[in-house]
Amino acid sequence: MGIESAFGDGYVTTTVDALANWARKNSVWPMPMGLSCCGIELMAMAGPRFDVSRFGSEVFRFSPRQADLLLVAGTCTYKMSKVVRKIWDQMPDPKWCIAMGACASTGGMFRSYPVAQGIDEFLPVDVYVPGCPPRPDAVIHALMQIQEKINHHSVMMDK
């Protein structure tokens, strides 16, 4: 590689994209939206057994201003959908969204008039996690998918 050989040992060169993506994907701070029973598995994910801090996402932010990832866990009713959408809108860019569980992904077993049949009716979902509720490691897998997505991100895409 051209410029690295000119500097010699002790210097590392990188691109802004690689550095920014590395920083972003290892600090995906989630905004937990524990709407029902999936929230319990979400808490287990943050606990010491599954330990999501290995992936840099242990900092659960209860303000959308500091969050990168909206983790919608559970049944979202239409009444709640306005709240979820507003919180999503208040999150700063760049941001990602995980639909955790059957209810958040498709409405699940609640095939009824008050329940949104999947949060993708009003949110741009990045990763869907199947399960009722999903195991915490399934959510960690979804987080790794998000990290993979961030890897293909470019700073210029944001401009």
Added chain:
Amino acid sequence: MFEQYIPVLFLIVLACAFGVGSLVVTGFIGPKRPNKIKNSAYESGMEPIGTAHERYSVKYYMVAMLFVVFDVEILFMYPWAVQFRMLGLFAFIEMLIFIGLLFAGYYYIIKKGVLEWE
């Protein structure tokens, strides 16, 4: 003398440079898409009602002040209760006078109607 503290100074400069540098760089490369909803107040996703500069009823301050007075009374009672046997009858009468004074004040504020909320 001070030469041995140069590494500490270097560490402080590095820490400050990292903090300020991160802020400046994220200001350049981070996307900014402000809009009306994003700039609105965060009320757990609900519609904000009124302003943050709400005025409280003055009753609240009266009750808070009275609470502090009786809180301090309890605070004085603790060391007295711990050393009750050693302090003897004199301290007991002193404490009775103290409680009596506060009780007179309590009677006064009830008569003044401070605790009436209507």
